[in-house]
Amino acid sequence: MAQIKSEKQYEVIMQRIEELLLVTDDNTPIDSKEIIELEMLSDLVEEYELEHYPIGTPSLPDVIKLRMYEMNLTQEKLAEMLGLSQSRISDYLTGKTEPTLKVARAISKQLNIDPGIVLGA
Incomplete structure (x- = not known):
């Protein structure tokens, strides 16, 4: 499976997610290419952020x-x-x-x- 390997890739993918958010909404069909791409990129970002930007338990x-x-x-x-x-x-x-x-x-x-x-x- 693909994964984000650098901060630069992360930034580019985040920028693409922002672009996709502008052209999709709640009425966009879930099988549209934009929604599918958005979900795939979001999964990649989530995995990267869990590893590189973990959120600790508050004191x-x-x-x-x-x-x-x-x-x-x-x-x-x-x-x-x-x-x-x-x-x-x-x-x-x-x-x-x-x-x-x-x-x-x-x-x-x-x-x-x-x-x-x-x-x-």
């Missing part, structure tokens, strides 16, 4: 910060919500310490974060 502090942003929470508000001190929240957000099981449960429930993420599973 618990990053997930908490994101959820705080989404919920418009300050460290003070989060501390009140969880019944903790602001300094303890700061320790979690900097990665200095990890939450206890009890606190991890509260973080999971109060911030609606998957328990597996909070527990590092």
